Amino acid sequence: MHVLNDEVHGRAFVPGRGPAIDLQHITKRYGGVTALSDVDFSVDAGEIVALVGDNGAGKSTLVKAISGTHRIDEGTILMDGEPVTISSPFDASALGIETVYQDLALCDNLDVIANLYLGREQKRKGSPFLDREEMESRAAGIIADLAAHIPILDKQVSALSGGQRQAIAVSRAALWGSRVVLLDEPTAALGAAQTAMVYSLVRKLKERGLAVVIISHNMADVFAVADRIEVLRLGRNAGTFLPGHDSSDDVVAAITGSRENAGKDK
Template identity: 50%
Template sequence: MSTPPVLALRGISRRFGAVQALRDVELEIHAGEVVALVGDNGAGKSTLVKVITGVAPADEGAIEWEGRPVRISRPHEARALGIACVYQDLALCESLDVVGNIFLGHEICRAGVLDEVSMERRARELDLLDTLSTGIANVRVPVTALSAGQRQTVAICRALLSRPKLLILDEPTAALGVSQTARFLDLIEHLRERGIGVLLISHNLGDVKAVADEVAVLRLGRNNGFFDVLTTPQEQIISSMTGATDNAVTHRKAWEAVR
């Protein structure tokens, strides 16, 4: 590939006490690419997210950001690079309105007073609120009054405020209904068009197949195959997740096929 990946993980290992959570994990995400990270419970998906976001730095291995080696040992270092993450619980303030939540911690002030007008305008300029047509007609309603899908949009807008190059979405469709999920998948397409690299962590292979370019399977803390979404049958991904095809030859082949 001509341009280096936005993020490349090389031989990442992470240990929690006696538990080897990750071992020699590889992963590459390019700009404008949606990579799905799948795996059974305890496969190390969340740990990998924590490694990337600096919450739980890697013990071994190298991280490359746009081709140059970097160290991510604190959350704010990840943010400074341009990594944003939307967690499963969204972490929104119930009583604040949409604009308040999007700008929380990064309020725009004028002469020491909150500049609500500028914030509201910029919130609208993110144009996700409109293009998604998630029905957030009014950016001044408290988040309590929003549906799960709308809340998710707010959380993603919040993550996009810092103009990240890599967006990590942790189990984004877990709490969504069918139509909300459809809208959400539209949103991911939209992000891809904007050239943002997306790492999508999901259990739902249907969603993954619908939107991802590439699937990386984790099993018991190791890579267990990289698959091209268009050409790989779902059964093969599932067997890779569950360990039915747990051997080095298959996932090397798959890896080469992708490259």
């Protein structure tokens, strides 16, 4: 398998320097409301971490802090052990962090290739013109690696199924995200077969050495793919769980707060 990410960003993954991304003592306030309070969250390269919690628990706020949509008020973000500042989506992209939004952020009127390269179109050397052939052949490579079931690359995205659209959004994140990929409710609108397809896609991201964060409400999702489960409740860490070690009841108890201090301490 060729690793497109390194070709794109010109740097290789360096193991053994701490988590790919490590958020420490994060606090975020909206006016008088504290959305996150002293939250710790880290993901290793090649690890899939599920971020779960009830509505208003702070999942979205934490994801927005990583994807650069919102700035944090207090705390530190380290990538491979180095402190970084993420103050815009542009910063996040430059650091190799990509987000797959729940609405997928695809342009339905463009074809699969154009969506994979949206905002990052390749040009012919020394000209303002698009290098269609280069984009098409590289898109064919990444699709063959990740999502072989996407039939025709020059098909408009509006003609594809929900699962195929999700696959394109994830493939785009894999194409550009060299270190961290955030997936917001990736299976919310999908049927069983399509969900399984997204799971296999997520595992391929892991095989590529990416740190993957999945935000989900769906316990089946979480236990099927995650290596580790982090629960947020009322803007605070509410426990760490391991599939195969803890049960989904334990996780649900932590989410709802029916059993305080459930799960093992970090």
